[in-house]
Amino acid sequence: MQLVDIGANLTHESFRHDFDAVLERAWAHGVVQMIVTGASHSGSDHALELARAHPGKLFATAGVHPHHAVDYNDLTDTHLRVLANHAQVRAVGETGLDYNRNYSPREVQLQVFERQLQIAADVGKPLFLHQRDAHHDFLALLKRYRDKVPAAVVHCFTDTREALHDYLALDCHIGITGWICDERRGTHLREFVREIPADRLLIETDAPYLLPRSVRPQPSHRRNEPMYLKHICEEIARDRGESADVTAANSTAAAQAFFGL
Ligand SMILES: [Zn+2]
Secondary structure (H helix, E strand, O other): OOEEEEEEOOOOHHHHHHHHHHHHHHHHOOEEEEEEOOOOHHHHHHHHHHHHHOOOOEEEEEOOOHHHHHHOOHHHHHHHHHHHOOOOEEEEEEEEEEOOOOOOOHHHHHHHHHHHHHHHHHHOOOEEEEEEOOHHHHHHHHHHHHHHOOOEEEOOOOOOHHHHHHHHHOOOEEEEOHHHHOOOOOHHHHHHHHHOOHHHEEEOOOEOOOOOOOOOOOOOOOOOOHHHHHHHHHHHHHHHOOOHHHHHHHHHHHHHHHHOO
16 A cells, blocks of 8 residues: 555654654555645644655745734745755645634734735645634635646535535545544544545545544554554545545555656
């Protein structure tokens, strides 16, 4: 089984002390390539640095997460444009809207999301998107830019069937995390994950967050790692009524096409 983790926050400080071991465990568990999420100005620099140190294996995104939208200024915009033009940076983002926590005011989130949509349009790269409790505003803005960008993935999709079909109608890809392995809050996803076309279904750990609850035994530190991607693939396969090998092969082909790996 060969897997691509399309959302790994490997710049997170929790990976600093054993980074090489985390990579080794991922490769040993069937992960062949990973996209390192850039979610802030300095985090995007760091993601690119990791990608450059592991050519052909790690790739980066460059963006500012809606939580950090208040930190976004003209310098950030200029800097992201430089990063986005780099060959190892395969998508603009993580960007989007998060009205669940509202760490940045909604008005600021909207402005900063739109500026990054414009960057993706200008550099002609795919979008790596985050949406939480903001479907209506997010969809409205994305619609205006969708034709200007080559592709877009709504990462860590946790929303409703209706939202899913709104994104599919916009020809978006959908990223599924270990949320689907959570029997307390992910069961709705199990009912409609089969409705995602095989060539637009991408899988991701969102490590170090969202440790799949199907990992047994649960590690005491609760840190998620790319090595657990297989558990997510297996749950999705069960829900789609197909073998995990089929889910893995299709999602890997989809990820490699989406990010040009
Ligand atoms: Zn996210």
